[in-house]
Amino acid sequence: MTLSEILQELFKTTATQIALSGQYQNREQVQRYCFLIVLDIATYSPRSSIMMERILLSVICLSGWHIFSSCLLHQYHYVADPMNWTEAQTYCRETYTDLATIESAEEMNQLINKVSPSGLNSEVWIGLYKYMDxxxxxxxxxxxxxxxxxxxxxxxxxxxxxxxxxxxxxxxxxxxxxxxxxxxxxxxxxxxxxxxxxxxxxxxxxxxxxxxxxxxxxxxxxxxxxxxxxxxxxxxxxxxxxxxDPNSYWSDWSNSSFRHWEGASLPVGSMSVVCGVAALQNSGKWKFLQCETRLPFVCYSVPPPPVTRQIVKLRIKRGDSSVDLNDPAVKADILKQLQDRLTEKGMSGVTLKWREQPDGKVFHEEKEGSQKNKRKKSEL
Known part of the structure; x- marks a missing residue:
């Protein structure tokens, strides 16, 4: 098997293992999350007649390879200092990301749990607003x-x-x-x-x-x-x-379809805009109030993406014994070309690194006897 075939098969296997692990179930927003792969180059045999193919890793086919990324929840921040809706929006944008956007029942519960320790049992501003003209x-x-x-x-x-x-x-x-x-x-x-x-x-x-x-x-x-x-x-x-206009909008322009309305009528009057609150005394149900009302509020931020370390082991067969795979230039060239291919496929969040052994080397020769012993053990 050529180097490119070995690596191609390796990446296919790795992607399958990731999918089966259940850790990554959302195919969307691949570039939103970081994913770290460490190549662990373990064993090699000097007897193969297959050349190293000039380390032309660009032939590796990565089409159809998906990295599954888990969808991150918003991280909520309760602010007890009462402000009107516009002031609260400004504060959240300067300090965090924006006023709270809520995209699921799970996030609604997360927001309630964030405010609960304060003992507040009334309304808090969230990022909803509505035009009333x-x-x-x-x-x-x-x-x-x-x-x-x-x-x-x-x-x-x-x-x-x-x-x-x-x-x-x-x-x-x-x-x-x-x-x-x-x-x-x-x-x-x-x-x-x-x-x-x-x-x-x-x-x-x-x-x-x-x-x-x-x-x-x-x-x-x-x-x-x-x-x-x-x-x-x-x-x-x-x-x-x-x-x-029957539509309501989020401060961060999210298009979330999740709804948690209280069901009360709107305070129309002469107002051109009304602003949304979560009524904590009513399971966080949403309703609209005058935007000039001064209330505590909840901001959100996006937590940093998780970094998952995946160790991939390879066996590379070398035909030219004069090639030093531990040469820094050779190792750098392998990583660069692999990284370039990943970037071309839109996987800019993937970082590749060699895993060095205690002696500082990445590549170690595998003795023929060692390989035979492994085969015998696998046959028992």
Missing amino acids: WRWSDNYTGPGADYRNWGSGTPGTYLCGLGYTRYHGQWWGYACSSQYPFVCNNGTQQEPEFVYVPLAMSWTNAQKYCREKFTDLATVRSDAENQAMHAMVLSPYLWFGLHI
């Missing part, structure tokens, strides 16, 4: 986009605009999951053409229906358009295109 379904921002016809005490704490025909076409904020008829626009933003749809749907389903059958849910820019919309409606209530 009302906008149109078709993203209209031209003249009249700011027109509103809210009834007294509205829009309240809900996220979708509901028209109330019996009260002169006044608008109310209402739960988007409620089912009502709706009005679509079958024209353009500049020249709308209202179409009444007498089917009871949630706001989201009404939006989908209008976009599939017409243009979008109706945008209303003036008293005249509001009166025209309500004049064609037979129901006392109707959906139209006004709503609040």
Whole structure:
């Protein structure tokens, strides 16, 4: 077996052993974690007629070789000094990484356990926030986009605009999951053409229906358009295109899909942004508060990547006895070319080193008798 074949087989075997060990189960983010391999060059035979092939290790095929890396949890840091959300965000970014992002139930429990020793049993800021500005379904921002016809005490704490025909076409904020008829626009933003749809749907389903059958849910820019919309409606209530962005965001722009909501309504009022807390008195459930509220908070940092040491033993057969494998230049050339190949494959977190024996050497000749004895033992 040639040197390149030996090493190729070695790396395949090593990768298989790593996979079977169960230590590395996530194939993603390979470059995010460091992985240290130490080559332990153990025994050699001088009798082989196979040449060292000029140490051309670049022929080693590493395609399909995966290093499995364990996903690291966030490391949380509780700060008892009360701050508003923006101040807490600034502090976390300057001192750690950012306000806490939570990506799983395990991390939620980790955050609770971090704060528990303090005895706090109320809310702490985390990295969530939400825009509360009302906008149109078709993203209209031209003249009249700011027109509103809210009834007294509205829009309240809900996220979708509901028209109330019996009260002169006044608008109310209402739960988007409620089912009502709706009005679509079958024209353009500049020249709308209202179409009444007498089917009871949630706001989201009404939006989908209008976009599939017409243009979008109706945008209303003036008293005249509001009166025209309500004049064609037979129901006392109707959906139209006004709503609040239903999405919430993390301070570090994470796209985590994990949710742990308390289920309470949102504090809308006149606020354009609300900020997220974990309510420790309610199993850390999330809700939104005014961002100017002063509260303790939780930051996160990313712990340093783990370094795993993997020892790989090789037997290299040498044909030219004049080649000194312990020559520093030869050893350096082997490592450099192996390292280059790993880098080409995107495995920049892998570091290769020789493992020296007590006498300072890496390569040691294996006597023929020793090899025969090993074969006999293996046959017993």
